[in-house]
Amino acid sequence: MDDFLSYQKNGGIVTLTMNRPALRNAISDMDAVEAFVEACKRIELDLSVRAVIVTGAGPVFSSGGNLKTMRDSLGSGLGEPIQSRYAYRNGIQRIPLALYNLEVPTIAAVNGPAIGAGCDLACMCDIRIAAESASFAESFVKVGIIPGDGGAWLLPRVVGMSKASEMAFTGETMNAAEALACGLVSKVVADERLLDEANALAARIAANPGHVLRMTKRLLREGQHTRLETLLELSAGFQALAHHTDDHAEALDAFASKRSPKFKSE
Numbered sequence: 001m002d003d004f005l006s007y008q009k010n011g012g013i014v015t016l017t018m019n020r021p022a023l024r025n026a027i028s029d030m031d032a033v034e035a036f037v038e039a040c041k042r043i044e045l046d047l048s049v050r051a052v053i054v055t056g057a058g059p060v061f062s063s064g065g066n067l068k069t070m071r072d073s074l075g076s077g078l079g080e081p082i083q084s085r086y087a088y089r090n091g092i093q094r095i096p097l098a099l100y101n102l103e104v105p106t107i108a109a110v111n112g113p114a115i116g117a118g119c120d121l122a123c124m125c126d127i128r129i130a131a132e133s134a135s136f137a138e139s140f141v142k143v144g145i146i147p148g149d150g151g152a153w154l155l156p157r158v159v160g161m162s163k164a165s166e167m168a169f170t171g172e173t174m175n176a177a178e179a180l181a182c183g184l185v186s187k188v189v190a191d192e193r194l195l196d197e198a199n200a201l202a203a204r205i206a207a208n209p210g211h212v213l214r215m216t217k218r219l220l221r222e223g224q225h226t227r228l229e230t231l232l233e234l235s236a237g238f239q240a241l242a243h244h245t246d247d248h249a250e251a252l253d254a255f256a257s258k259r260s261p262k263f264k265s266e
Contacts, residue, residue, distance in 0.1 A: 005035035012050035012206040021058025026066035040098035050206035055109040064116030096150040100124040103214040109198035120151040128185040130176040142171040209247035
């Protein structure tokens, strides 16, 4: 894996660690984009993976865009507008398409500031746990741009339109306690406990059948934008598949035998 992103697998859990603390784990450079896209492809193809943790090395989760690169290599105005459009489509916008659409359940372990696209990166995950030192900002307006990575779609789905609007229009930073209060994160823990808590949650998820986890996540995603009748039809199809898996048979047998089930690794 590229040196930007560490890929570590322990049983059914993959931990992706952004490993460029000197650049505050900025994700807008092309090698960072490629690293996320390739990691997601690798996870999708490995059916033994049941949960994914995304975190950052050092004191920062992610500062989002690399403003120095933006200024130095592209200059004021980002070059010709048509080229800028392609730069976003072929660059950072590939991360939400890969990470948000990943079938495996994902947990953002936010170890420090999650700013701009870094905040949006956390929102691409299904669950967010924050260290006490974490902070969040949808800060694009502060540097005279808009959320070009899908934040205007992601953030309202996490915190609701009113809070998302407040965050996007002010660009102000909130601390971990404020993030918990508005539902941006589901838990705040001591800094030194963050990865332990994330791994414990991932283990509770990974204890369940992998195929069912993937189908359940797909239903949750589809349920955000489809009609009830359509989701019911999709649920019926997925349930038909689930009923005919060895894991379902094992769960029923374990229940009848009053023992813990032993699910397949794939």
